[in-house]
Amino acid sequence: MEKIRISIVSFINSMPFKYGLETSDYIIENSIISNDIPSECARKLIHDEADIGLVPVAAIPEIPSAEIISDYCLSSNGNVETVLLLSDVPVDRIERIYLDYHSRTSVKLVKILCRYYWRINPEFIPASENYEKNIQKTVAGLVIGDRAFKIGKQFGYQIDLSNEWIKFKNMPFVFAAWVSNKKIPKKYLIEFNKSIKKGTSEIDNVINSYSSKIISDAHLKSYLTESIRYELDDKKREAINVFLELAAKV
Incomplete structure (x- = not known):
């Protein structure tokens, strides 16, 4: 299998994803990971310079063969702060x-x-x-x-x-989702989602690994556990569709 090219957002809110991916031996051995701003993640998937990306949801309609491949995302149920x-x-x-x-x-x-x-x-x-x-x-x-x-x-x-x-x-907002632009091997997707789940469930380890100079560790923990929500459930998938319908009109 050729190495899968992953484009991940380089902001603080993606630290749990980054931690999960970088602590998975399988992902490290079978991937090339780049850290990008959100618009660059989208550009790379649109132009086939990446296979998987943490993509701004507004860009999903522009990505060839786009498919949301994970039950994790960057979303918020209230103030997101950033x-x-x-x-x-x-x-x-x-x-x-x-x-x-x-x-x-x-x-x-x-x-x-x-x-x-x-x-x-x-x-x-x-x-x-x-x-x-x-x-x-x-x-x-x-x-x-x-x-x-x-x-x-x-x-x-x-x-x-x-x-x-x-x-x-009266619904949550999803800023970015994990999207592919081609069929990804099943084994890889299983390991990918396992690593993402690990990162979002080990926030204390994430903070210890990627302490921020921008905000305090206490603020960082509240931001990653309260302001940002990582689970992509049915209500959030519905919210994506509502947003995309409105986005097409502006």
Whole structure:
């Protein structure tokens, strides 16, 4: 069997997955693992530069032969902490929004919330590096990932998009899922999911292995056990479908 190419998100929320994969002898022997930002995970699967990826759900329709291959994901049942709309003013006064280039799902989510929940019509600006300095007055910015921990508190309004979605649709939100773009050998999938399950069930070991310099260990534990939810159940699969239907319209 050729080695399976895995693209995994390089953010803190993926630490349990990373730990599980890297402590599995089978996965290490039979895989090539790369650490990427979410949008790059999607690009690699779309262009067949990876076989399995932790993919932003908004990108799933663009992936050839896409199949969700695991009962684990990156999701939230409340505040997720790391997908924020940052602003100096309330939502109804926002005129422009810079869109974080790291993830397609969060970009689609903020557009959905603007149109269908907040009922505002701001100008959307594709962001480039260091766009955060432009967030001021009536100009807001979508910020995702570990950077949200660092800069979120600088702004008067930190709008958690996961929580806003839940208020809007009364269902959890799934940010990313494990997706393949081709048939993966059954033996490999069994070992893959076994390693993912191990990582999500050994959070203390994860923290000891990948201690973060961005937040304290206590905050890290609450983030990985409360803010982020890893199980992909039927209700979350339904939420993915609802999101994708709306995403196709914005």
